[in-house]
Amino acid sequence: MFNQLVGYLREADPLIQMSAVAIVFTLIGIVAALTYYRKWGWLWREWITTVDHKKIGIMYLICALLMLFRGGVDALLMRTQLAFPGMNFLDAQHYNEIFTTHGTIMILFVAMPLLFAMMNIVVPLQIGARDVAFPFLNAVSFWLFFFGALLFNLSFVLGGSPDAGWVSYPPLAELSHSPGPGINYYVLSLQISGIGSIATGINFIVTILKMRAPGMTLMRMPLFTWSVLASCIVIIFAFPAFTVALALLGLDRIAGTHFFTMQHGGNPMMYVNLFWIWGHPEVYIAILPVYGIFSEVVSTFSRKTIFGYKSMVISLMLISVIGYFVWVHHFFTMGAGPGVNSFFSVASMAVGIPTGVKVFNWLFTMFRGRIRLTLPMLWTLAFIPCFAIGGATGVMLAAAPGDYQFHNSYVVIAHFHQTLIGGAVFGLLAGMYYWWPKMFGFKLNETLGKWAFWFFNIGFYVCFMPQYALGLMGMTRRVYTYPAETGWGTLNFVSTIGAYLMGIGFLFIVVQVLYSIRYGERDTTGDPWDGRTLEWSLPSPVPHYNFAQIPTVHGRDAWWEMKQQRKEDSLFSTKELKPIHMPNNSALPFFMGLAFFVAGFGLVFNQFMIATVGLIGVVVCMLWRSLEKDTGHWISVDEIKQMEAS
Amino acid sequence: MAEVTGSPISNQQSFEHGMEEEEKHILGFWIFLASDLVLFACLFATYLVLRTHTDGGPTEAQLFDIPMFTLETFILLTSSFTCGLAVREMRNGHFGRLMGWLAVTVLLGLAFVGIEVNEFITYSLEGATMQRSAFLSGFFTLVGTHGLHVSLGIVWMISVGIQLIRDRIQPTTARKLFNAGLYWHFLDVVWVMIFTVVYLMGVMK
Numbered sequence: 001m002f003n004q005l006v007g008y009l010r011e012a013d014p015l016i017q018m019s020a021v022a023i024v025f026t027l028i029g030i031v032a033a034l035t036y037y038r039k040w041g042w043l044w045r046e047w048i049t050t051v052d053h054k055k056i057g058i059m060y061l062i063c064a065l066l067m068l069f070r071g072g073v074d075a076l077l078m079r080t081q082l083a084f085p086g087m088n089f090l091d092a093q094h095y096n097e098i099f100t101t102h103g104t105i106m107i108l109f110v111a112m113p114l115l116f117a118m119m120n121i122v123v124p125l126q127i128g129a130r131d132v133a134f135p136f137l138n139a140v141s142f143w144l145f146f147f148g149a150l151l152f153n154l155s156f157v158l159g160g161s162p163d164a165g166w167v168s169y170p171p172l173a174e175l176s177h178s179p180g181p182g183i184n185y186y187v188l189s190l191q192i193s194g195i196g197s198i199a200t201g202i203n204f205i206v207t208i209l210k211m212r213a214p215g216m217t218l219m220r221m222p223l224f225t226w227s228v229l230a231s232c233i234v235i236i237f238a239f240p241a242f243t244v245a246l247a248l249l250g251l252d253r254i255a256g257t258h259f260f261t262m263q264h265g266g267n268p269m270m271y272v273n274l275f276w277i278w279g280h281p282e283v284y285i286a287i288l289p290v291y292g293i294f295s296e297v298v299s300t301f302s303r304k305t306i307f308g309y310k311s312m313v314i315s316l317m318l319i320s321v322i323g324y325f326v327w328v329h330h331f332f333t334m335g336a337g338p339g340v341n342s343f344f345s346v347a348s349m350a351v352g353i354p355t356g357v358k359v360f361n362w363l364f365t366m367f368r369g370r371i372r373l374t375l376p377m378l379w380t381l382a383f384i385p386c387f388a389i390g391g392a393t394g395v396m397l398a399a400a401p402g403d404y405q406f407h408n409s410y411v412v413i414a415h416f417h418q419t420l421i422g423g424a425v426f427g428l429l430a431g432m433y434y435w436w437p438k439m440f441g442f443k444l445n446e447t448l449g450k451w452a453f454w455f456f457n458i459g460f461y462v463c464f465m466p467q468y469a470l471g472l473m474g475m476t477r478r479v480y481t482y483p484a485e486t487g488w489g490t491l492n493f494v495s496t497i498g499a500y501l502m503g504i505g506f507l508f509i510v511v512q513v514l515y516s517i518r519y520g521e522r523d524t525t526g527d528p529w530d531g532r533t534l535e536w537s538l539p540s541p542v543p544h545y546n547f548a549q550i551p552t553v554h555g556r557d558a559w560w561e562m563k564q565q566r567k568e569d570s571l572f573s574t575k576e577l578k579p580i581h582m583p584n585n586s587a588l589p590f591f592m593g594l595a596f597f598v599a600g601f602g603l604v605f606n607q608f609m610i611a612t613v614g615l616i617g618v619v620v621c622m623l624w625r626s627l628e629k630d631t632g633h634w635i636s637v638d639e640i641k642q643m644e645a646s
Numbered sequence: 647m648a649e650v651t652g653s654p655i656s657n658q659q660s661f662e663h664g665m666e667e668e669e670k671h672i673l674g675f676w677i678f679l680a681s682d683l684v685l686f687a688c689l690f691a692t693y694l695v696l697r698t699h700t701d702g703g704p705t706e707a708q709l710f711d712i713p714m715f716t717l718e719t720f721i722l723l724t725s726s727f728t729c730g731l732a733v734r735e736m737r738n739g740h741f742g743r744l745m746g747w748l749a750v751t752v753l754l755g756l757a758f759v760g761i762e763v764n765e766f767i768t769y770s771l772e773g774a775t776m777q778r779s780a781f782l783s784g785f786f787t788l789v790g791t792h793g794l795h796v797s798l799g800i801v802w803m804i805s806v807g808i809q810l811i812r813d814r815i816q817p818t819t820a821r822k823l824f825n826a827g828l829y830w831h832f833l834d835v836v837w838v839m840i841f842t843v844v845y846l847m848g849v850m851k
Contacts, residue, residue, distance in 0.1 A: 133670045198681055206674045210666070236677060240685035248692065248787065257776050257783035258701075259692065265699030265780030270692055277688070619801075626805050626822075629813070 001605045020157040049585040051135040056142045057120030064113035074102035079499040085484040095480035096163035103166025109149045111286040114428040125535035126222045128213025128551045133206035135583045141196040143593030148193025155185035162186035170260035170268045181604045187250040188600035201235030215553035222533045227292025230320040234281045242278035276327035284323040290427025298362045301377040302369025308361040315354030332403045341400040348398035375449045379430035386422030411471030414464045437528045441540045442520035448512035456505030463498025466491035532560035543643045545580045580635045592621040668821040675825045689788045699780035706848030715845045725754035726834040733827045755800045762793045
């Protein structure tokens with residue numbers, strides 16, 4: 001295995017060799033800095049072994065932003081290659097690897113962890129809980145995501161990246177067409193992080209159903225929490241299909257079975273079905289919590305209760321159910337026949353109805369509201385036209401006969417980038433800006449944020465509008481170059497300029513964060529936006545037990561009502577403070593993730609001894625946890641008083 | 647974590663359904679089972695698509711041995727019953743009888759896994775390996791995934807048994823035994839589906 005890797009690196013593209021060197025230097029730099037500032041113990045005690053949902057959320061956020069950088073660099077490399085006809089910046093194989101990792105990283109290692117970051121940080125605070133239902137499991141989820149992402153990114157420098165597209169369709173992804181470890185990396189890293197996602201889904205459903213503060217009935221729950229519940233229900237029913245699709249593809253490649261091969265009776269279309277049974281609901285998993293974020297932001301910055309609360313809840317639930325009946329629209333051209341295609345065509349279009357309800361509700365909330373154009377509000381406003389265009393082109397694609405024309409063209413690329421960037425990315429950025437003071441205790445600089453906003457937004461339209469035209473002109477996705485005679489050159493060049501503008505927008509966000517750490521406005525009140533929900537009743541950053549006293553809720557927008565009535569005490573019973581029981585930190589989640597990583601790495605290279613060692617490690621961790629007795633500690637009243645006074 | 651009333655260890659009257667903490671774990675486990683059910687549904691769908699794709703290799707009717715899979719079914723259904731008895735004795739507070747039925751359940755589980763391993767080896771020696779055809783890939787994976795679940799269930803019940811000996815019947819161990827029982831009954835339901843869809847439909851052709 002070692003020789004194989006050295007051989008690979010020696011023959012690799014100079015770009016990859018340079019990256020390998022850069023990674024080694026970065027690692028040495030990090031280790032040296034941690035040693036010099038004596039931060040190893042701090043890192044271990046405060047972060048790696050933590051089971052605090054807020055810290056886990058922050059770790060998700062940091063990893064997601066780093067991955068956004070990597071996925072963004074992939075995008076810029078692709079757009080550079082496509083800027084002119086006949087470019088020779090990347091070769092075909094390298095291009096294949098880059099569009100594969102771009103898609104996989106953006107969906108699974110950016111959108112998902114950003115979402116989990118928001119969920120982790122906000123949900124327990126919004127429902128008046130001290131923690132999530134299973135804090136230990138929450139840490140396990142994070143470390144599975146972390147080591148899954150690490151395994152995936154290693155592929156770039158160790159043995160070759162996956163190259164069959166982010167969907168990894170067989171037979172292209174089978175051993176016969178794609179030898180080498182690339183697809184194995186894909187299968188195993190996504191499997192490992194996928195297990196963590198299912199665990200997160202279970203964790204948050206139980207948290208929301210069982211841990212709401214007294215008085216917070218389901219119909220008094222903030223809409224972000226509702227949207228997380230909807231999203232988690234989708235996770236529970238969608239991710240197992242992905243687990244199966246990946247497991248069977250892995251068996252084909254590693255054990256020599258014939259599920260999806262072209263020989264011995266395999267059926268590649270079965271993979272495509274299993275993949276999209278997860279894959280389409282996955283986009284609703286990403287978008288539903290974003291709807292929740294917009295609901296919070298619009299309501300707070302219009303200083304109005306959300307318009308049509310009940311219809312918001314119903315539409316969230318409808319989207320999560322209809323989301324299961326749309327997956328075949330990804331392969332209308334499979335030849336399933338008019339009956340099947342019609343069903344999935346109508347179901348796909350039906351998603352637009354509850355989504356439309358939501359958009360109108362946000363608009364009606366803003367109507368006659370006292371609107372403040374802060375960064376979260378700006379991103380929400382930008383979302384509405386962007387998503388309207390994305391939705392309209394989505395209906396175009398959902399019409400099965402039309403799809404025979406658009407299938408696998410740049411129209412599809414433009415459409416899903418419009419919905420996923422205009423929906424998920426805009427929304428998660430709005431959420432990040434909105435809850436940033438709650439996480440870190442300071443606001444992000446608005447001026448730099450506005451520069452980022454305009455660069456990113458203008459860049460977005462410059463990048464993706466030409467791609468609709470290119471698709472209608474016949475440009476298909478995943479081509480790595482094209483001749484000048486096609487006439488695609490000009491539009492591709494414009495599109496590339498747009499991509500770079502978005503890149504500059506991202507850099508402004510980086511500068512904004514670094515600047516604001518030093519100079520950002522400190523949040524001393526805990527309620528910098530004049531918020532409406534319970535998380536704003538707490539100091540920023542929040543003490544690790546969240547609420548010194550569990551609040552009692554009397555209606556929707558509980559904190560807002562309390563501020564209006566100036567009854568500071570109505571939220572909390574006047575009774576004495578009581579000792580609080582909190583879970584202990586644990587190193588086991590980290591080691592469990594590490595054991596999964598070892599097992600995955602072994603399987604990538606068909607090293608079954610290494611894989612067995614890893615799997616035994618996993619079982620040992622689980623048994624260790626099962627036999628552990630005392631997993632919590634008590635915080636005394638004196639300590640709480642001290643924390644609250646400071 | 648929500649407010650825990652009193653010290654969690656001393657609260658003895660309520661077994662698995664009393665305390666908030668234990669209730670959360672049981673609800674969480676139900677939701678896990680729902681997701682596991684989707685996993686099996688996908689494996690069943692794959693098997694049903696591929697069961698006729700034998701590529702000239704052995705078919706279901708040629709392979710499946712009626713007495714053997716009937717015996718397997720009988721053993722697993724019985725173990726589900728004895729597992730229920732163990733939970734019942736736990737609620738009655740009979741520690742000795744609880745451990746007895748738990749041991750019987752584990753032994754029946756081991757017998758089931760033993761027969762299945764024997765079945766897999768027999769098929770493989772006849773040339774019917776999971777690499778032979780898409781049908782066999784589907785068969786070994788679906789039935790094997792169930793078998794793997796059963797094996798994990800056995801390890802789990804042994805672990806719960808050790809904790810019962812160490813801590814006796816109290817809310818935490820009661821909840822763990824209850825969840826292990828849920829898991830075991832769930833595997834039984836899945837097996838009834840395998841018995842019908844894989845074995846009965848296979849030999850009926």
